[in-house]
Amino acid sequence: ATGGYPKRVKVVEVGPRDGLQNEKNVVPTPVKINLINMLSETGLQVIEATSFVSPKWVPQMADHTEVMQGINKLPGISYPVLTPNLKGFQAAVAAGAKEVSIFGAASELFTKKNINCSIEESLERFDEVMKAAREASIPVRGYVSCVLGCPYEGKISAAKVAEVSKKMYSMGCYEISLGDTIGVGTPGSMKEMLTVVMKEVPVGALAVHCHDTYGQALANILVALQMGVSVVDASVAGLGGCPYAQGASGNVATEDLVYMLNGLGIHTGVDLQKLMDTGTFICNALNRRTNSKVSQASCRL
Amino acid sequence: MGTVPSALKHCLSYQHLLKEQLWIAEPPAAAHPAQEPQASGLPEYIKIVEVGPRDGLQNEKVIVPTDTKIELINQLSKTGLPAIEVTSFVSSKWVPQMADHKEVMRGIERHPGVQYPVLTPNLQGFHSAIAAGATEVSVFGAASESFSKMNINCSIEESIEKFEEVTKSARNMNIPVRGYVSCALGCPYEGHVVPDKVAEVSKRLYSMGCYEISLGDTIGVGTPGSMKKMLEAVMKEIPLSALAVHCHDTYGQALANILTAIQMGVAVVDSSVAGLGGCPYAKGATGNVATEDVIYMLNGLGINTGVNLYAVMEAGNFICTALNKKTNSKVAQASFSTGTI
Numbered sequence: 001a002t003g004g005y006p007k008r009v010k011v012v013e014v015g016p017r018d019g020l021q022n023e024k025n026v027v028p029t030p031v032k033i034n035l036i037n038m039l040s041e042t043g044l045q046v047i048e049a050t051s052f053v054s055p056k057w058v059p060q061m062a063d064h065t066e067v068m069q070g071i072n073k074l075p076g077i078s079y080p081v082l083t084p085n086l087k088g089f090q091a092a093v094a095a096g097a098k099e100v101s102i103f104g105a106a107s108e109l110f111t112k113k114n115i116n117c118s119i120e121e122s123l124e125r126f127d128e129v130m131k132a133a134r135e136a137s138i139p140v141r142g143y144v145s146c147v148l149g150c151p152y153e154g155k156i157s158a159a160k161v162a163e164v165s166k167k168m169y170s171m172g173c174y175e176i177s178l179g180d181t182i183g184v185g186t187p188g189s190m191k192e193m194l195t196v197v198m199k200e201v202p203v204g205a206l207a208v209h210c211h212d213t214y215g216q217a218l219a220n221i222l223v224a225l226q227m228g229v230s231v232v233d234a235s236v237a238g239l240g241g242c243p244y245a246q247g248a249s250g251n252v253a254t255e256d257l258v259y260m261l262n263g264l265g266i267h268t269g270v271d272l273q274k275l276m277d278t279g280t281f282i283c284n285a286l287n288r289r290t291n292s293k294v295s296q297a298s299c300r301l
Numbered sequence: 302m303g304t305v306p307s308a309l310k311h312c313l314s315y316q317h318l319l320k321e322q323l324w325i326a327e328p329p330a331a332a333h334p335a336q337e338p339q340a341s342g343l344p345e346y347i348k349i350v351e352v353g354p355r356d357g358l359q360n361e362k363v364i365v366p367t368d369t370k371i372e373l374i375n376q377l378s379k380t381g382l383p384a385i386e387v388t389s390f391v392s393s394k395w396v397p398q399m400a401d402h403k404e405v406m407r408g409i410e411r412h413p414g415v416q417y418p419v420l421t422p423n424l425q426g427f428h429s430a431i432a433a434g435a436t437e438v439s440v441f442g443a444a445s446e447s448f449s450k451m452n453i454n455c456s457i458e459e460s461i462e463k464f465e466e467v468t469k470s471a472r473n474m475n476i477p478v479r480g481y482v483s484c485a486l487g488c489p490y491e492g493h494v495v496p497d498k499v500a501e502v503s504k505r506l507y508s509m510g511c512y513e514i515s516l517g518d519t520i521g522v523g524t525p526g527s528m529k530k531m532l533e534a535v536m537k538e539i540p541l542s543a544l545a546v547h548c549h550d551t552y553g554q555a556l557a558n559i560l561t562a563i564q565m566g567v568a569v570v571d572s573s574v575a576g577l578g579g580c581p582y583a584k585g586a587t588g589n590v591a592t593e594d595v596i597y598m599l600n601g602l603g604i605n606t607g608v609n610l611y612a613v614m615e616a617g618n619f620i621c622t623a624l625n626k627k628t629n630s631k632v633a634q635a636s637f638s639t640g641t642i
Contacts, residue, residue, distance in 0.1 A: 183635070186601020187560055191341075215594040215631030216601070219556040222525055248635040256553035263524020263554070293553035297521070297586040 006230035008267045010046065012177070012207060013039055013254055015282070016067075017048040017082060019239025021060050022250055023286055029063040031285045033070040038278040039236065040074045043269040044254075048101070049079040052088035068095040080141055084115075086128040093136060100133060101141040101177075102126045104168055106161040107150035110181075123167055130172045142173030143209065147193055148185030148220075151244045158196035166200040175205050177233055180220065182244050183213025187223040194227050207231035210252050212291075213242045217252035218260055225266075232257060237279035238291025253292035255279060344568040346605045348383050350515070350545065351592060353620070354405075355386040355420060357577025359398050360588055361624060367401040369623045371408040376619060377574065378412040380612035382592075386439070389420035390430040406433040418479055422453065424466045431474065438476060439515075440464040442506055443483040444499040447490035448519075452483075461505050468510040480511030481547065485531055486523030486558075489582040496534035504538040513543050515571055518558065520582050521551025525561040532565050545569035548590050550629075551580045555590035556598055563604070570595055575617035576629025591630035593617060 016036050020027060027035075032050075039047050049071060055062030064081070073079060073096070080099040083089040092100055104123055105111045111119050133140045146153075147161045165176045178197065180190075190208075197206065208224040208231075210217040221232055238253030258270050276295050283290045290296060354374050358365060365373075370388075377385050387409065393400035402419070411417060418437040421427040430438055442460055443449045449457045464480075471478045484491075485499045503514045516535065518528075528546075535544065546562040546569075548555040559570055573589030580588040596610045614633045621628045628634055 186598050188602040213631065213635045214597055215556060215591070216598055218553060219560045219598055222557045222560055242635070245635045249631060253553070259552055260524050260554055260557055264526040293551065293587060297551045297580070297583040 005225050005264055005266055006228065008230065009225070009261055010207075010231045011044060011254060011257065011261075011268050011270060012046040012048065012231060012233045013044045013236060014048045014209070014233050014251065015039070015236040015239045015254065017051055017061070018233075019235040019237075019251055021051065021058055022240035022243060023060070023288075024241070025286050025288070026060050027282075027285050029066050029070065031282075032063070032067050035236075035278065035282050035285075036067070036071045036079075038274075038281060040072060040077055042274040042278060043271050044275075045076065045269065046078045046080065049081050049097075051082035051084075052092040052095075052097075053082060053084050065091065065095045068092070068097060083129055085125060086132060089129045089132055093138065097138070099139050099141070100129070101143060102129055102168070102173070103143045103145065104164050105145040105150075106156050106164050107146040107153045109152035110146050110150050113152060119164060123164075123171065126171065134172060139174050140172060141175045141177060142168035142171075143177045143179055144168065145179045145181045147178040148180040148189045149182055151182050158193040161193055162197045162200045165197050165206075169201045169205060175207055175231065176201055177207040177209045177231075179209035179233075180211050180217075182242065183211030183216065183248075183250070185210070185220050186214075186216050187219050190220045190223045191227065194224060194229065198227070203228040204230070207233060209233035211242060211250050212238065212252045213245055213248045213250060218256060221252070221257065222260070225264075236275060236292075237283050237295065239282065239286075249291050251291075253279075253290070253294070255292040255294040259294045341602070343563055343602060343604060344566065346568065346607075347563065347599055348545075348569045349592065349595065349606050349608055350384040350386065350569060350571045351377055351382045351574060352386045352547070352571050352589065353377070353574040353577045353592070355389055355399070356571075357573040357575075357589055359389065359396055360578035360581060361398070361626075362579075363624050363626070364398050365620075365623050367404045367408065369620070370401070370405050373574075373616060373620050373623075374405070374409045374417075376616040377613070378410055378415055380616060381606070381608040382415065382613075383607060384416040384418065387417045387419050387435075389422075390426035390433075390435075391420060391422050403429070403433045406430070406435060421467055423463050424470060427467045427470055431476070436476065437479070438467065438471060439479040439481060440467055440506070440511070441481045441483060442502050443488075444494050444502050445484040445488035445491045448484045448488050451490060457502060461502075461509070464506070465509050472510055478511050480506030480514045481517055482506065482514060483517045483519045485516040486518040486527045487520055489520050496531040499531050500534040500538045503535050507539050507543060513545055513569065514539055515545040515547045515569070517547035517571075518549050518555075520580060521549030521554065521586075521588070523548070523558050524552075524554050525557050528558045528561045529565065532562060532567070536565070541566045542568070545571060547571035549580060549588050550576065550590045551583055551586045551588060556594060559590070559595060560598070563602075570599075574613055574630075575621050575633060577620065577624075587629050589629075591617075591628070591632070593630040593632040597632045 051061040234254035235251035572592040576591030
């Protein structure tokens with residue numbers, strides 16, 4: 001039986017960071033800035049702007065300082081940035097960042113392959129960031145990767161996800177975004193995982209970050225909403241492929257998410273038409289077709 | 302998400318993950334129990350009605366030769382699918398892609414335990430279908446007057462009268478008839494469709510003898526919100542066990558809509574291998590939901606379908622190659638990319 005749904009959902013737009021980071025083509029700084037400025041006009045309240053990580057690792061985000069300084073920062077809109085370590089945090093704050101994000105994973109192997117240390121060690125590295133953020137009154141969002149499956153370990157236990165989430169929440173993250181990094185989750189595994197995590201972290205502090213690699217994202221998000229989650233990450237035009245399945249899609253498209261939420265009578269504050277226009281803009285700049293089905297279909301609207 | 306090393310192709314553990322951890326494998330021996338709800342409230346078994354060879358191919362730009370159609374259906378017959386919509390006995394003037402209906406019907410292998418329904422828009426089509434060996438037929442109504450008029454040039458009432466001739470003959474010959482209701486969640490001409498209208502048309506089709514009513518979101522505009530409202534209205538008139546949903550993925554909502562329907566107890570879902578069949582009302586947009594993606598979701602929910610997902614992906618690969626197009630199934634796309642297939 002379907003439960004009730006939240007009356008409002010906060011949509012966290014990750015296109016300019018998670019999206020562009022995982023696109024084949026790199027876009028110039030002015031295009032990124034324009035993208036973020038257009039997104040700022042759609043009613044979105046949170047737009048992940050960039051990542052203060054070394055360009056050696058993520059060349060697509062090399063212009064992080066210019067982007068951060070170049071965008072219009074509208075009142076009432078948050079522009080979080082990724083900060084993998086204290087150095088990145090300091091650079092972010094110097095560039096004007098008022099919110100940051102840190103990343104953990106529910107898989108030891110994934111953490112080892114990604115940043116060559118254990119989950120425990122990775123979270124210790126963030127202690128410094130948390131301390132500095134606390135002193136500067138900067139809110140920190142925590143991401144947990146591989147919550148419904150890992151490209152190296154395979155199945156991931158819900159208990160592990162809960163453990164890492166709880167740790168990051170206790171460290172001071174105001175919100176934990178649970179990421180189905182390779183999109184393998186289904187409503188079954190989403191429900192099971194959330195049931196366990198919600199015993200450790202209040203549902204009001206949870207978000208879901210679903211990938212649509214297996215077409216399951218909206219169904220997974222629906223189940224999360226039914227369980228009381230009211231923060232959902234998405235990427236305009238579904239930017240950002242999956243690095244583990246070449247040619248496959250990655251992030252769920254913000255347009256398709258908003259279409260579903262509108263149909264459920266859930267308030268997001270987002271203007272779907274302006275969002276679609278923004279998606280058209282960035283897809284032209286990237287010389288690619290949109291991954292949003294709503295956008296594809298809407299020549300009829 | 303985070304700092305990720307460059308693209309990992311052919312990660313062996315990932316393939317292992319998919320094959321062993323994520324149910325892309327032989328399903329457990331399929332007993333078909335009565336629709337007892339699981340602890341989760343979901344049906345234990347869901348019947349998948351495969352509409353690719355008819356609804357799918359009818360809405361593809363490229364027409365495939367008869368042999369290819371027959372080969373596709375034969376491959377689908379080996380996947381465990383319990384029902385495969387084969388063709389349409391409609392005038393080739395209207396639907397040239399289905400002109401070879403007799404040859405296809407006569408040419409396919411008929412596997413025991415598999416139903417092979419065909420569309421029959423009128424009595425003439427019905428007789429022709431029976432002569433060609435059909436043992437189950439389908440009729441199409443619509444919940445929108447404008448759609449009915451534009452599609453088959455008559456009112457809903459007039460179309461129902463034509464179908465009554467078919468169901469009457471079918472009853473005399475012990476041929477089961479499935480009823481479709483188009484535009485259940487929206488109409489390309491009228492826009493919003495009232496749930497009570499869907500219930501009314503469904504009830505007419507059910508009362509005239511259709512054993513099952515497939516509710517179609519013809520232009521894919523539905524969302525879990527409108528699906529719920531529509532089903533609540535229809536379920537007042539038709540028993541749950543006689544209901545099916547036929548969702549289009551034009552706006553990416555199909556799986557969420559199907560999930561909503563099965564949460565309400567619906568246990569029959571239509572889908573199309575490789576998501577064959579675009580939307581005739583939104584150029585370039587997708588249409589039918591992909592069977593592979595539906596099965597992936599149902600497997601993940603622990604719901605039995607009796608269908609082997611690998612085998613469906615292979616049939617999908619066959620027909621996409623023949624049509625010279627990319628699959629619309631995300632599961633197939635991802636599986637081919639990782640080298641799982």
